[in-house]
Amino acid sequence: MNIDLKGQVALVTGGSRGIGASVSRMLGSSGAHVVVNYKSNKDRAEDVAGAINASGGIAETLCFDVADEDAVKTSVKEIIGRHKKIDILVNNAGISKDFLMLRIKSGDMDEMFNTNLKGSFFCTSHVARYMIKQRKGRVINMSSIVGLGGNAGQSVYAATKAGLVGMTKSFAKELGPRGVLVNAVAPGLVETQMTENVDQESLIKHIPLGRIGRPEDVAGAVLFLCSDLSSYITGQVIIMDGGLYA
Numbered sequence: 274m275n276i277d278l279k280g281q282v283a284l285v286t287g288g289s290r291g292i293g294a295s296v297s298r299m300l301g302s303s304g305a306h307v308v309v310n311y312k313s314n315k316d317r318a319e320d321v322a323g324a325i326n327a328s329g330g331i332a333e334t335l336c337f338d339v340a341d342e343d344a345v346k347t348s349v350k351e352i353i354g355r356h357k358k359i360d361i362l363v364n365n366a367g368i369s370k371d372f373l374m375l376r377i378k379s380g381d382m383d384e385m386f387n388t389n390l391k392g393s394f395f396c397t398s399h400v401a402r403y404m405i406k407q408r409k410g411r412v413i414n415m416s417s418i419v420g421l422g423g424n425a426g427q428s429v430y431a432a433t434k435a436g437l438v439g440m441t442k443s444f445a446k447e448l449g450p451r452g453v454l455v456n457a458v459a460p461g462l463v464e465t466q467m468t469e470n471v472d473q474e475s476l477i478k479h480i481p482l483g484r485i486g487r488p489e490d491v492a493g494a495v496l497f498l499c500s501d502l503s504s505y506i507t508g509q510v511i512i513m514d515g516g517l518y519a
Contacts, residue, residue, distance in 0.1 A: 286396060340391060397455075416435075
């Protein structure tokens, strides 16, 4: 069964690289008109959009910082002005700065909370205004297994990702009666720029599937949550870690 998102408009934050780029490409290949958001890496975002367009899909780029509520509000209005709707929001933009608890600085804490947690809140709250009017919409938040189980040196990152889980469940209860489904995906170790310096070999020994994840693995879960196949799922967290914490 092929998933057909033709005619739907999808906004993917942090869509210029890693998991966000893979999600953008997969939604585009399934027929969605994809808005690839980026904060600073214009070239990569245009490469992602260009690849989608070259393969027969439809995509565009849009620059804004998810941590800037005014910019989010203006950008969402811009999308609505051009396309009259937003059907899918993937809150993927996020950053990680690893520090032991005694060494982390407040500025680093603020940056992670502003992007990972407040950014997802801003995007959801402004997009949801239009989804409520449509009586339809899908919101997928990118959490992490670190937000579920914690990790040494990642206390603040874990807190932001755990916060996304609570936000997902709360938004699901608020928006469900209005036809908007809100879920989260919690990847484990995935091949991205953020995990380049991780000792992958030692971790693979503990993963039952015997490999680390690929961005396409996560994108597949997002695609499922955007499709009619998940029409009775909301407020849930799909864990994708190869069985690491099974």
